[in-house]
Amino acid sequence: NAGVMQNPRHLVRRRGQEARLRCSPMKGHSHVYWYRQLPEEGLKFMVYLQKENIIDESGMPKERFSAEFPKEGPSILRIQQVVRGDSAAYFCASSPRRSEKLFFGSGTQLSVL
Amino acid sequence: KNEVEQSPQNLTAQEGEFITINCSYSVGISALHWLQQHPGGGIVSLFMLSSGKKKHGRLIATINIQEKHSSLHITASHPRDSAVYICAVSVFGNEKLTFGTGTRLTIIP
Numbered sequence: 008n009a010g011v012m013q014n015p016r017h018l019v020r021r022r023g024q025e026a027r028l029r030c031s032p033m034k035g036h037s038h039v040y041w042y043r044q045l046p047e048e049g050l051k052f053m054v055y056l057q058k059e060n061i062i063d064e065s066g067m068p069k070e071r072f073s074a075e076f077p078k079e080g081p082s083i084l085r086i087q088q089v090v091r092g093d094s095a096a097y098f099c100a101s102s103p104r105r106s107e108k109l110f111f112g113s114g115t116q117l118s119v120l
Numbered sequence: 121k122n123e124v125e126q127s128p129q130n131l132t133a134q135e136g137e138f139i140t141i142n143c144s145y146s147v148g149i150s151a152l153h154w155l156q157q158h159p160g161g162g163i164v165s166l167f168m169l170s171s172g173k174k175k176h177g178r179l180i181a182t183i184n185i186q187e188k189h190s191s192l193h194i195t196a197s198h199p200r201d202s203a204v205y206i207c208a209v210s211v212f213g214n215e216k217l218t219f220g221t222g223t224r225l226t227i228i229p
Contacts (some may be wrong), residue, residue: 040216052216108153
């Protein structure tokens with residue numbers, strides 16, 4: 008039973024490019040959460056999705072960031088026109104139902120040059 | 121003031137010592153989570169609790185809802201316990217987690 012899979016593990020982008028981060032939740036999990044950890048800072052909530060629906064995106068920057076969790080396939084966090092300040096570790100977590108224990112992926116380290 | 125405060129920020133102890141990490145929060149919560157972040161960056165959920173006490177191996181987590189306080193204890197600590205321990209809370213009716221800044225634990229052989 009594979010855990011939460013995130014890819015890529017490391018992603019390097021130049022300023023202005025797009026970054027796509029993927030998260031495949033554990034089998035049977037329909038709730039996905041994205042978090043960001045800036046250098047030397049704590050984790051911050053970004054967005055909560057349930058299959059095909061965005062439930063809470065209050066932690067997402069208003070511009071350039073979007074997230075989806077389609078009926079088929081992984082959840083995608085998309086960052087358009089990346090800037091140096093987007094460099095961070097992005098973690099995905101999943102749970103089988105609302106308000107249950109979370110299982111985390113290994114994270115994607117995004118570096119913007 | 122952060123909604124979730126952890127203490128201490130850093131803790132160094134000798135192998136075998138009993139470890140306590142504290143977490144205080146300022147809002148009404150539906151659940152509190154203890155997470156472990158390894159030096160490589162991966163995050164593991166240790167406990168999710170809303171009342172009382174939970175135990176898993178050498179780890180024990182307690183919560184006092186009235187005092188808005190939780191503790192994570194590690195008995196017979198081992199160098200492999202060295203990691204950052206993070207407390208996080210979810211507020212009633214809101215699934216998103218608010219995180220503490222973490223406690224960096226180092227266990228010396």
